[in-house]
Amino acid sequence: MKRIIFIIVLCAAFASCKKGTDFLDAKADTGETEATVFADSVKTMRFLTQIYSAVGYSFNKGRFSSHGNTEMATDDAEYAYSGVTQYTVIMYSGSLSPNTFWDRTTIPDFWGTPYANIRRVNLMLSKLPITPLNVATKKRITGELRYLRAWYYHFLLINFGGVPLEGDAVYGIEDVIDLPRSSFQATVDYITSELDAAAAILPLPNVPAPLGYQEQDYGRATRGACLALKSRVLLYAASPLFNGGAISSASAIAKPLVSYPTYSVSHWQKAADAALEVINSNYYALNEDNVTAPGFGFYNVFLRRVNTEYIFNFNRGNNRDMEVNYNPPSRGGAKNSTPTHQLAEAFPMRNGKAITDPTSGYDPANPYANRDPRFGYSIIYNQALYYSTSTSSKIAVNTYAGAATDGYTTNGTGPTTTGYYSRKMCDENISANSSFNTERGWPLIRYAEILLNYAEAINETGQTALAYPRLVAIRKRAGILPGADNLYGLKANMTVEEMRLVIQNERRIELMNEDHRWNDIRRWKIAVAVNNGFNKAINITRIGTTGSNYTYQVANTIRAHVFNEQHYLMPIPQSEVSKMPSMVQNPNY
Template identity: 45%
Template sequence: MERYDHTKPLTKLCLAAIAVMLAAACSRSSFLEGTNTTNLNEQTVFSDSTYAMSFLNNIYSDVGFSFSPTRFSDNGGLDAASSEADVPRVGVAATSVGFATGSVTPATVTDDAWKTCYKQIRAVNQYLKHAPTLPFDSYLQKRTAAEARFLRAWYYFILLKHYGGVPLAGDTIYTDKDDIAANRNSFEECVNYIVAECDAAAAVLPVRQQGIDYGRAGAGACLALKSRVLLYAASPLFNGANTFNTSLADPLRTVVGYRTADANRWKLAADAAKTVLSLGTYQLHTTASTVSGLTVPPFRTVFTLRVNNEYIFAKMQKDAKEFETCWMPPTRGGDGKGAFPYQELVDAFPMKNGKMINSPSSGYNPDRPYDNRDPRLEGTIMHDSSLIVLYTDGIQPIMGQALKLYVDAGADAVFKRTTTGYYVNKMLKPDIAGNCIHGTERCWPLIRFAEMLLNFAEAENEFNGPTQEVYTAITELRKRAGIEAGDDNLYGLAAGMSKDEMRTVIRNERRIELAFEEQWFWDVRRWLIAGSTENTQLHGMKVTRRANVPAVFETFDVRKRNFRNAMYLFPIPQAEVAKSSRLLQNPYWSSSGQ
C-alpha cells in the first residue's frame, strides 16, 4: 500500500489533483461555484492511491486561510479587521479596512470564506463518495474518510462563524444541471450537524496521528473543534434573544442564532472542553529552549516547534518564514503586510505579579512601561528597545539587538513603517528574520491546548461560577507564562471572585494568550461587546529619546474605528446572493452596506 506524507511539498500530481477536485463543480450561475478543468478524470484519480491521497491532502491545504495574518493581501488579516491591530495601508481597498472604518459592504467584502469553504466541502463529498472503493486497505479507507468528515466540519464552522446558518449540502455533489437548494439552514441545524460530524470522525480516528501521518486530524482535533463550536453556540450573540436579533423575523431569526436562551449550552461547552483536557495526550508546553545561545521561555518556544504536545490541530508548514516576512520591521526584511498592534492590547498584559497595570498594587511605572510585565508581552509584541535578531549578511544571526522605534530613529520607527509604535512578535522564531536565507519548521497553531483550558474556564464559569477548576485552568496558563505565584499561589488572581469578575479575567486572558491566533475578532462578536471594543478611538505609543534625558513615552491617537450592528456577522457576498432569491442576506446589510 502506497503511503503519502502530506507534510511534504506538493508534487505535480498534487497540483493535478487540485484541478480534479474543482473540475465537476457547478456552473457560474450556481451559488456553490467551482472552477474548470483537467486532463485527469474522476475515475483515474480515485483508482490511484497517490492521486487519491493527493486529493485529500489538497482539502487540508486551505485549513488556515482564515487564520492567515495576510489573509487580506497587503492589509493584514482578521487582527487588522478588529481592535487587536491596525491596518498597514488604510488607503488600499481591503476587507480589513472596511471593518476598521465601518465601510464594508456585501459588494466589497471578501468572498474567500464562502468560496473556499464550499469548494472544499464539495471536494470532501467527492472523496467520501469514493472512500469505500479507494485503493487503500480497509483501515486507511476508514481513517481517511473520517479525516475528510472532520475537514468538512472544519469548513462548515468557518462558514458558521462568518455568516451564521448556511446551506448544508449533506453528501450531495451538485452539478451545473441541478437546482441547488440555496435556503439557509438554521444556526441550530448547522451546530448539530458540525457536532455530529466531529463525533462520528472522532469515533474512528486515533487521538493523535503519529509518524508520517503527524499533522493529520485525529480524534483530539475533532473533539477540540466540537468544544469550540459548542462554546460559540452558548455565547450571548447566538444563545437566545439579544440586541442584535430581537427585531428579526423568521426565517432569518433562526438563521442567526437560537430562538430561546438555554444556560445548559454552557454546560455542554464545558463538558466538551473537559473531554479534551482529560484525554491525557495534550498539555501545555512548559520547557524552555535555547536558540542561538538565547534562552527562550516555554510560551515562545511552543510556537517554534513543528512537533509538540500543545498543538491539537495545525496547518503544517515546512521551511517557512512567512510570519517573519509580514510582521518584522523593514530592517529585518519585513514587507509591511502584517498588522500593527494597538496600545490597548499592550495595556491588556498584566505585570509579572499578575496584577493589571491600573491596579494600585501592580508596580506599573508609566516612565518604564515594559518593565516587569507578563513575559507573554515580549513574546507577542515588539516595542521600542525590544531585543531581537538582526541579519547583515542573510546568513549569520546577530542576537539581542535593540529595536529602535522611537521618533526619527530610522526606517523601523513610529510614523515611518509602524502606525502604532509596535510590531507583532507572536510565533516568530527568535533567530529568524524576513531577510535571512533560513526558514523554520514552525506550523500554524489552529487549535491549542491552551484554548481548551480557556474554553473550559469560560463555559464552567458561566454555568457554575468561579469554581476551583476555573481558577486552576487560569493559573495553569499564568504559571506557564512566567507570572509569579505570589504568597497565595494564585498568580495574581483575587480569591473569592464573583462570576462577573472572573468573566472579566477570562476574557482578558483569552485576549493575551491567544493574541494573533484568529480569536479576538470572533470573541468580541460572540460576547456581544463589539459595539464597545470596535467602535472606539484606538492608540499607539510614541517614544522620544534625546541625549542625556530620560525617554518620554506618550500615547497618541491612531484610528477611530467604526462599528455597526450589521458587522456582528459578515455579509454574504453580493455576487452570491444575486445567484438565488432563496439565499437570504444577513441582518441589516444591503447592497450599499447600510
C-alpha cells in the first residue's frame, strides 16, 4: 500500500513516484497510508495544505541554496555569491544546460516542484470521493485542487512552453510513461479551461461565508484568484516570445511546442478581456494611502496579510523574512540581493517624469531628491534613513565608497557591489538584527499586476488610450503628483511603441522583487539586450571627512551576465528526455 508523506519534498519529476511503495520516492515515512489519510477528514485537509505549502516556491527569496532567486539573475539585482555551482550564478552566467544544471540534488525545481505537486493534486482528486468530507466541502476542494494544478502548470508554461499534460492520471515508476509534450496552444487552453472550471465553484474573495470563506480559511484559492491567474497566463501567451515568436532556430517539430504558430492580435485581446474581468468584478482595489505619507499605501500593502489588493498570497507567521534577506550588514541583513544602478534609474521623479527628461527636475548632484516615493520604499540609497538597533531609531545608511560596514567597494568584495540595498517589502521599523517581527504574506498575485496586465494587453491591440487610466491609478497610489493634466507624469497621446516602453518600465518598478523580472524580460524577448554584459553600480565618493557632499560615478559590477537566445526557454532535464522517447528538448540545448 502506498505511503503518504506530510513534508514538502522536491520530487525529480512527475514520473519519479513509485507505485506500490512510498508515495514520494522513499522519503521520510510517517506510517500513514492512503487508506488512513483519506479516511480521516483532518488528515485529508493536511494533505491539501501540503499542496498549498509549495505555492510560493518560485517567489521564495531563499529558493536556491537558501539565498538565491531568479531576480538575482537579471538586470535588476546583483547576487552576493559568485561560486560557479550556485544556481543563480549558473543562470546569469549562461551555463544553463539539460545536464549540468539539473544533475545536482539541491533544488531542480523548475521542472520537479510543479510536477510533484501536480501529482499530489491528481492523487487527492482521485481519493476525494471516498473521504468523509461533506458534499459541499468536496466540491469546494475540487475547485481548490484544479486551481492549484493550474498554478503549478503555469510555471512550467512560462519556463518551458508546451509540456506533457497529465490530466487526472496518477503515474508511478512501474507505469511505462512516454507522454509527449503538448503544443503551446494546448497547454494554454488546458490551464485556462481548468481555471474557468475552478472559478465556477470556488468562493468569492473578500466577502464573508457562505459566499466567501470563513476567516480561518483565508489564503485559499478563490474565484478571483482563478480570474487573475487566467489574466497572467493569457498575457504570457500573447507576449512576443510565444505569440508566433518561437526561437528562430527551433525545428519544425519544436516550434508548435514553444509558441503559437503565427502572431495574432487576438491573443492580446483575450489577455485584455481576462484582466478586465478581474477589474470589473470589483473584488479588489489598490491599497492607497497618500495621507500618512506619499506612497504609504504602496509601502504598507506588503506588511498586511489581509488587504484589498492581495489576490493570491502565501501567508507567513510574523517574521523578518525580507529584512534578513535584504538588509545591509549594519542592520544584520545578509544583503543577498542588491539593486542595480539601472534599476534605480528606472524610477521617475515625484512628478512622474523620467530622470532623462530635461524638464523632470532631476539633479545628478543630488540624485535621490524628489523621486517617485516608490524609490525610497524600494531601495536603500546613500544616506537613506533605516531603523538601527544601535539607536532604536532610524539613522542614515552610508553606502559611499569605503564607508564603514555598508560601503561600496570597486573589487566586489565589499558589503554592497552596487551602492544600494533593497528595501522593498521590508518594515522600516525593524531590522534583521532586531528582536521584532512583522505581519507579512508573500504577494503571489496582487491587483496592481492585473492593472498592468490590462494596460499592456490593451495597448498591444492599438487601443492605447484605454491603458492610461490603469497606469494613472497605479501612479496615483504611488504618491506621484497629478500635474496640471492629471496624467501623473505620463506623456499625452503616446504611440503604441512609446506606451509599451512606459508599461514595461512601470511593471519593472511596481513589481520589483516580486518574481516577475526574469519572466518579463524573457517573454518580451528583450533579455538578450538588457541582461548581457555587466550590471551597473554607483560609486559614490564622499568629499571630505565630514558633511554630506558627494560625487557620483556610474561603474560596472564585476560579474558579467550572459544571455543567449536559447535561454529564453529553460532546458528540460536530460533525465526526463532520456526517460521518454517522445520528449522533445527545447531549441539549442
